[in-house]
Amino acid sequence: MSTAAVSEPTEQNQDTLIGAADDVGHQDWSQYVSFTVADCLYGVEITRVREIKGWSEPTSLPNAPHAMRGVLNLRGVVVPVFDLRCRFGRGNTEVGPSHVVIIVALGERLIGILVDAVSDILTLGPKDILPVPESDKGSNQDFLSGLVSQGDRMVTLLQLEKLFDVDI
Numbered sequence: 619m620s621t622a623a624v625s626e627p628t629e630q631n632q633d634t635l636i637g638a639a640d641d642v643g644h645q646d647w648s649q650y651v652s653f654t655v656a657d658c659l660y661g662v663e664i665t666r667v668r669e670i671k672g673w674s675e676p677t678s679l680p681n682a683p684h685a686m687r688g689v690l691n692l693r694g695v696v697v698p699v700f701d702l703r704c705r706f707g708r709g710n711t712e713v714g715p716s717h718v719v720i721i722v723a724l725g726e727r728l729i730g731i732l733v734d735a736v737s738d739i740l741t742l743g744p745k746d747i748l749p750v751p752e753s754d755k756g757s758n759q760d761f762l763s764g765l766v767s768q769g770d771r772m773v774t775l776l777q778l779e780k781l782f783d784v785d786i
Contacts, residue, residue, distance in 0.1 A: 646744055650742060651736060652738045654737055662776050669720075670718055671721065673715075673717040677690075686698055692728065700732065718733060719731065746766055748767070762777070763775045
């Protein structure tokens with residue numbers, strides 16, 4: 619059995635340790651709620667999330683956008699519910715018991731996003747978020763804010779105000 623020698627802090631390495639602690643404490647950490655849609659992982663800023671509800675069929679509205687499933691009455695507030703799978707061009711979601719609606723705030727407006735399941739809460743530093751690679755000019759990916767590596771998978775971070783064309 620081997621033992622490692624532990625040295626007493628010196629003035630020089632004590633300053634280094636304090637400086638390292640200060641760097642960690644002052645980083646701009648952000649938290650994201652991650653969820654799955656069509657076997658892909660996505661994330662939104664946790665500060666936007668107001669509630670996570672089990673699926674209940676919304677009331678459909680005539681001439682609504684294709685990705686809008688309808689509206690819910692959330693304690694007296696009418697909330698439109700959007701199917702993210704449909705919004706991303708992957709067809710309509712076949713709703714099952716594990717599906718949830720994440721209620722998010724976009725400025726003064728609340729909207730619901732239908733997702734397959736909530737996965738995790740991610741705590742990320744600026745260095746954890748990778749840039750979204752440029753794609754061909756015909757595709758609109760302005761609503762993607764970054765990518766995060768989580769093991770062997772990637773989480774795509776969304777900018778909801780750009781995804782739903784909301785000025786905040």
